[in-house]
Amino acid sequence: MLSKKTKYGLKALTFIAKSEGEAPVQISEISKSENIPQKFLESIMLTLRKSGFLGSKKGKHGGYYLIKEPSQIKMADVMRVLEGPIAMVPCVSLNFYEKCDDCPDEHECSVHKLMIQVRDNTLKVLRNNTLEDLSGI
Amino acid sequence: MLSKKTKYGLKALTFIAKSEGEAPVQISEISKSENIPQKFLESIMLTLRKSGFLGSKKGKHGGYYLIKEPSQIKMADVMRVLEGPIAMVPCVSLNFYEKCDDCPDEHECSVHKLMIQVRDNTLKVLRNNTLEDLSGI
DNA sequence: GTAATTCCTATTAAATCGATAGGATTAATG
């Protein structure tokens, strides 16, 4: 299941993309418009800024803005930052690989093979979709 | 992330599929061979039996056996029983649909559209793969 | 200098997950 964090983050990015060209977008505005708890959203925006998707301006009339073009922001990258690994098991993760405790040899593991297929198909979608697609520009 | 429950369940089914034709397969045997905590596996096997994938025989020389041909057991169905919804958000789930709290209209939701694509591609894989594929028969 | 905003760290409450406990029931075997 997608965490609320990720869902809220994607909605917030979409909201900002749609408001682009104007002044920075404020958390309070996104929070109200998208029904996201404000304090929770605050921490998510922080994460998105620290990972290079958003810039911010502090103080009055401050807020957040996109650093890259929406068409350059791949969903796969956003998901990795907010949700973590895209793969369903660590042993098939490209960016968060980990060996499984229970598998002496992962190439013998039936689950491994299946999850590689799932990963590849999920990745295809998430690499193919950018923020531009989500915001319907 | 795939839960251990699901992973163990899939491995156990694969193990039984490979041992097919002989006597019922015992939990203790699967547990040792696949490095799965026995008591935990016990509860998983119970779930798989109650949901119609496995039959069981009690008492001495008892154990579990497949009820259907491996080629007739779709991964999508096993996953739904062990893991729950395949979709990443309830609002795009075919079998576990639920409305999202934060979305007044889900057809307007950017995340919704993306997650339908992810779901469809995941389903394609999970419907296409059967226990026969996993057990490499 | 005041108001409005982001920034930062810590904390909490609830849910979920992985695993274990302890026995009840059933069946094979001698």
Added chain:
DNA sequence: CATTAATCCTATCGATTTAATAGGAATTAC
């Protein structure tokens, strides 16, 4: 019939994760 070996069943526990909140520090516009 007694023993052994297996599944069946319910409950519980501890650790982790998740969603959210708290409380103030720092910064900026005006």
